[in-house]
Amino acid sequence: MCRHLAYLGPPIRLADLLFTPPHSLERQSWAPQDMRGGGTINADGFGVGWLQDQTPLVYRRSVALWTDAALPQLAAATRSGAVLAAVRSATVGMPVVETAAAPFCEGRWLFSHNGKVTGWPDSVTALAAGLPVRDLLTLDAPTDSALLWALVRARLRAGAAPPDALGAVVAAVRAAAPGSRLNLLLTDGDTIAATTVGHSLSYLATGDGAVLVASEPLSPDPAWKAVPDLSLLVAAPSAVTVIALEGTTS
Helix, strand or coil: CCEEEEEEEEEEECHHHHCCCCCCHHHHHHCCCCCCCCCCCCCCCEEEEEEECCEEEEEEECCCHHHCCCHHHHHHHCEEEEEEEEECCCCCCCCCCHHHCCCEEECCEEEEEEEECCCCCHHHHHHHHCCCHHHHHCCCCCCHHHHHHHHHHHHHHCCCCHHHHHHHHHHHHHHHCCCCEEEEEEECCCCEEEEECCCCCEEEECCCCCEEEECCCCCCCCCCEECCCCEEEEEECCEEEEEECCCCEC
């Protein structure tokens, strides 16, 4: 499965998330610590999205992160206070193309999915049928992650709050495709919303107005906190809330 992260806070270099930490996203791409039976490395693409003067910019590739010769220089020269990045381990049978790599983007929204939808695609055809035809025809890629983004995006467009959009999609997909792994990650530069269904997630509130959410801690700092499975996390630099998807506070 994939690894992803999101950061909100004072502007930092992309390199301080992708390369500098001892367990950076680059290291997680070839030496992940907790894949939970979903592969061994994340070499099927990567992406990083960030807000620059309130405008989202996205850099995606279909190759392993560590093979991209341009990325270290870009990451060292680029600073942002809102970042979402991911490395991909493609599910067998799904295409390895640039547009299949997260983050997926619309407006200020950046989205990633770590996991897989069981029984794809038959298990979720009814859910897909509820989307506008144009959304289906313009999916970034014919993958479960791209469809999940379309389902979340439809709810955001209808006015749902980010946690409600993620929670509703997770509930619908779990009902249609039991056993799916649905770690979803979403930010608009103001808040981060995330779910844990079948995969690991941790967060770090730095105390200096920043919050970092990641599949795996980027450092051995004991301030990192693990998010329980079947949880919904809502994070901003000022506060982090974790609620059980069943509806009880964890």
